[in-house]
Amino acid sequence: MxxxxxxxxxxxxxxxxxxxxxxxxxxxxxxxxxxxxxxxNGISKEVIQIKDRFREVYDRCDLSEHLEKIQEMEKEKLELTARLQIAKQNVQDHPSQEMYQEEMQILKHKIIKSVEAISEVLQDFKYDCEEIQ
Incomplete structure (x- = not known):
């Protein structure tokens, strides 16, 4: 997939x-x-293998560090997404409780910022990978 x-x-x-x-x-x-x-988990294991290959075979610790940072950021985004799902259910179950709506908006904003940060690291990774070719 x-x-x-x-x-x-x-x-x-x-x-x-x-x-x-x-x-x-x-x-x-x-x-x-x-x-x-x-x-x-399967994807994470593959990324770990690629990180190791960059470090050991190509002597490119910078690329390995980019991937490590992306994995950390993706984990944080996943945690935010799980919190957002709970917030969405709370909004649905308690429509009169404004605090749930506010929490949902805050989490959506954090996820957008997270995606932007991941995109920046991916751009750095792409740029640094061009040196390999």
């Missing part, structure tokens, strides 16, 4: 989960989260 497809899959899954309100189908959603977690 391509990475963009993997990124949109959890979003669609969470939308389906929210639509199952008020009797949420948590069992199905938990299975989806489990499958996505396994996919991310």
């Amino acid at each position: 391509e990475l963009q497809g993997l990124n949109s899959f959890p979003f669609r899954g969470h939308q389906a989960y929210l639509k199952s309100a008020p009797h949420y189908d948590f069992v199905k959603y938990r299975q989806l989260v489990h499958e996505i977690t396994q996919a991310f």
Whole structure:
């Protein structure tokens, strides 16, 4: 599965989960989260191998460090996304509670900033990779 497809899959899954309100189908959603977690773990292992190759074979610690930083930032983004999903459910379950709406907006903003920061590191990585060719 391509990475963009993997990124949109959890979003669609969470939308389906929210639509199952008020009797949420948590069992199905938990299975989806489990499958996505396994996919991310597989990708993470591959990235670790690539980081090691950059460091050991190509003597390019800078590229390895870029990948490490991207992985850390993606982990933070994933945590923000999980918090956003909880906030969305809280907004849906408690529409009169303004604090949930505010939390959701704050988390959306943090995710946007996170994506921008990841894009910057990816640009640096791309630029530094051009030196290999």
